[in-house]
Amino acid sequence: MKDLYGLLKRFVPPYKGKVILNILFNFLGALFGAFSFAMLIPALGILFRTQELVTEKPVLDSFSLDGALEMFNYFISQVVIASGNEQALIYIGLFIIIMVFLKVGFTYLASFVMVYLRNGVVRDIRSQMYQKILQLPLGFFSDERKGDIIARMTGDVQEVENSVMNSLEMLFKNPAIIIISLGAMVYMSWSLTLFVFVLLPVAGYIIGRVGKSLKKTSMKGQDKMGDILSITEEDISGLRVIKAFNAEEKAYERFDRENEAYLHIMNKLMWRRFLAHPMSELLGTTVIIIVLWYGGALVLNNESALSAQAFIGYLVFFYNIINPAKAFSTALYSVEKGLASMNRIDRILSQENTINDKAGAQDKASFDETIEFRNVSFKYVNEKVLKKVNLTIHKGQTVAFVGKSGSGKTTLVDLLPRFWDVSEGSILIDGKDIRDIKLHDLRNLMGNVNQEPILFNDTFYNNIAFGVENATEEDVINAAKIANAHEFIVATEKGYHTNIGDRGDKLSGGQKQRVSIARAILKNPPILILDEATSALDTESESLVQEALLNLMKNRTSLVIAHRLSTIKNADVICVLHKGEIIEMGTHEQLLEQKGRYHKLHQMQVF
Structure with a gap:
């Protein structure tokens, strides 16, 4: 009782x-x-x-x-x-x-x-x-x-x-x-x-x-x-x-x-x-x-x-x-x-939510200068996944992360929107610790395109407009055009009001990804996180998606995780991760000249 x-x-x-x-x-x-x-x-x-x-x-x-x-x-x-x-x-x-x-x-x-x-x-x-x-x-x-x-x-x-x-x-x-x-x-x-x-x-x-x-x-x-x-x-x-x-x-x-x-x-x-x-x-x-x-x-x-x-x-x-x-x-x-x-x-x-707004959290409506990872370490249970990572990303830069599976690439970018909180060190946006910024404002600065597109059992329109208030049909169509998705959407029975099925199963892999990119374009965030967005696609689909991604990345700060090195040759900075540490950093040409791990990965893919 x-x-x-x-x-x-x-x-x-x-x-x-x-x-x-x-x-x-x-x-x-x-x-x-x-x-x-x-x-x-x-x-x-x-x-x-x-x-x-x-x-x-x-x-x-x-x-x-x-x-x-x-x-x-x-x-x-x-x-x-x-x-x-x-x-x-x-x-x-x-x-x-x-x-x-x-x-x-x-x-x-x-x-x-x-x-x-x-x-x-x-x-x-x-x-x-x-x-x-x-x-x-x-x-x-x-x-x-x-x-x-x-x-x-x-x-x-x-x-x-x-x-x-x-x-x-x-x-x-x-x-x-x-x-x-x-x-x-x-x-x-x-x-x-x-x-x-x-x-x-x-x-x-x-x-x-x-x-x-x-x-x-x-x-x-x-x-x-x-x-x-x-x-x-x-x-x-x-x-x-x-x-x-x-x-x-x-x-x-x-x-x-x-x-x-x-x-x-x-x-x-x-x-x-x-x-x-x-x-x-x-x-x-x-x-x-x-x-x-x-x-x-x-x-x-x-x-x-x-x-x-x-x-x-x-x-x-x-x-x-x-x-x-x-x-x-x-x-x-x-x-x-x-x-x-x-x-x-x-x-x-009764589960405690460890990731929430702290008392006195500040508003943050824009991204103006830099993202800084300062001595960042992270562990899920006991073993550290990231160890003393230091990295500064300037506004407008495209920074790519490469390395073998388990090196800590996805974990590193997941720390930025606070899907997890750092175990040691801090991440700063424009000099402010992200833990001192309101969670809603922090995530509002970012858009995500994942390796496996996350779509809902709803229409094209509602999937693209997801999370964006007061989006008009014209805005949705423009976003779809930039993402190379407009043509296959209007070819469906009800156009933008066609249901795409559970997890978008009525679409091909490339179509799913372009709808996901259109959603990120409509949100229009200053910071983009792209997690191996083309790794699961065939050559033709990859070409269309890559073009959509380039349209999306214009005038934005982008953090890109990639296995295919050909997709990030033009990145401003490429970071090579190994066992939770950044062991090499530079442009594509600079890293090839170093004859290190990046050069080895490049040679394997060229071969």
Whole structure:
């Protein structure tokens, strides 16, 4: 229950008005329900002549429960005297119908306002998760599997909705019924109610023990579902490789192994979950029989102040507690299961975002002079990927980075937009440490074109205009023309409003890259980061993309990562990286004359 309280404390405050209304309506519903039972007791006594008729109208100085009962007795007695027992039964029936109408009416209103709370909290959890996913640094996603993150975003949030939010109504409603019914029982016979209080905690303890084991099993089930979704996502993405290597059977065996494990976990979970109702039914019936035996013995032996009809009423109130108590116990089972999913969700929500604006971060609207890497070192875990890198890039320069895979090229340029933060040293733009600049302003100065174009399942227009506010269709078309993309776009069925498919799969590699370049052109950033933008293309596509890149790089400061040295011959500065250090620096001709590592790479490619 502590975890549930923590969940409600975090997400319920915006809906506290709805909670208050829900509790009020539930209380009124329970009160009218109990009142209909309470009025039935004296009516039965008068009808069956176990209680004397009240012929004198009681004088009420102030409102009290005893006074209300006396007045009701007087009313029933007058009906019996004037019209007989059958007419009195009709009046009693109508009275009970009115009370039940008020009860169910207020109960419906309680459920009505609960809808806002239930759906609103689930919406808020999902929104917070998505916002957190967008804010977290890239390092978090290097350690997590995408399928597991999707499982938490979908399956776990759905489980919280089904288990916790569905149960909230019972958790708010049933205590009101139980409290009012217990109050009536105490009023009727405190000694018999004390005996009941001894029995109920025993039943509650047994139910609680099973509920705790349910939470643990549910956590295992949600973790395993995350593994299944991860495997599914990986296999769909790598389906071409699976088929090429005839590995369908191996892929299926891996999936089937995890699926079978999930089956066994969910079997255990459902066995225990379905145990909730029979267990509460058995325990409830046992308690009723014990109370019937004990209370009936007291009434039969005249050892209790309760009359026979009052004892029947007492049992009705007690039974009125049993059903809500059983529903309450079932709700607790569901809550325990849902809280296991909430714990998995919290693994994302509680993650610290290490890359954000520091207090007093400054605005930065333009790039005017230099980018400086000053004694920059970086490590992902323990081993340093970059070591004491010093580099100054002047405005308008094109600086290329070459070296074998794993030398630190991509890491170096990823530090500039703060996808990662440096471990040692600093990066300065116009003399300002980038950690002192607002993150939004910093990234607004840069445009990225990656080795594998990142496109969205949307139209050409929306992909090119992505991240650029108030872009007109004319602006988008001009950007596409500069990127050599206009001709193939207008040749499609709906032109710029044609959907390009998941990750742009309806396009060739060169077309994807030119759309990506058009997006960077439209953003019009002063600093460009080009990460091996032509390495995966055929010769013809490379020529078109290279022309688009040259158009993009005009009058901009460009940081270019390249494997094909022919694409960066005209760079102002070429930096050769090896094991995280810049070991050579100069123009294409200067580096060839040095006869060092760049010369070796050049000779290999020429050969």
